[in-house]
Amino acid sequence: MAENPCNEDPELSDRFPAGPLFVPVRPGPSGCVTRVFRTPLGERTAVGFTSEDRLIATLGAGQAWIRLAEPALRALAEPLGFTTVTVDPQFTARSPRPVNPVVPAFALRVG
Template identity: 70%
Template sequence: MTEPRYGEDPEPSDPFPAGPLYVPVRPGPSGCAARLFRTPLGDRTAVGFTSERRLAATLGAGQAWIRLAEPALRALTTPLGVTHLTVDPQFTAPAPTPVTHEIPVLRVARIA
């Protein structure tokens, strides 16, 4: 059995290129723009999915998407200061509900 040559092994922290990804997009003034998300620690991240099924399971069937290679997605988001890429996230928090500005009225019963 031969020993692995460490000069050829990638470091675990080195980014490994993902294949073509399904990238969620939103409409913008000049076409569509990649949606950016936040990690649990609050850092901004680009998101890509390895299948349309995984994207729909996480973000819903109505989510618009485009196919991009991982280097292309990084090239789009790095100038925005987004250096993280999350592939196939399985949890998303629901969108916040709109805040109503109605003030609840408390009724106090009078005791005679």
């Protein structure tokens, strides 16, 4: 890889392939389906982890996974319209859930 004269992080596309990754999956109609995530800017990305421990730390012990090479993960994402792969993301947000309205105690009428 070329030396980075500005001491900045290289672009994601400039990094070497990550090798076999632990890729989160979910059940699908024909077996496992890779999960698609969003970057902080809202763009779709495939996600892979360099170790099972990192996947568990980020997504929890119940997350199913498969092993895929980084180029294979990109190839799976391409027909969906993106080729970005994020390796070892550290932060995730839970999916939105319906919120039950809370009724303040003073609003309840007795009797």
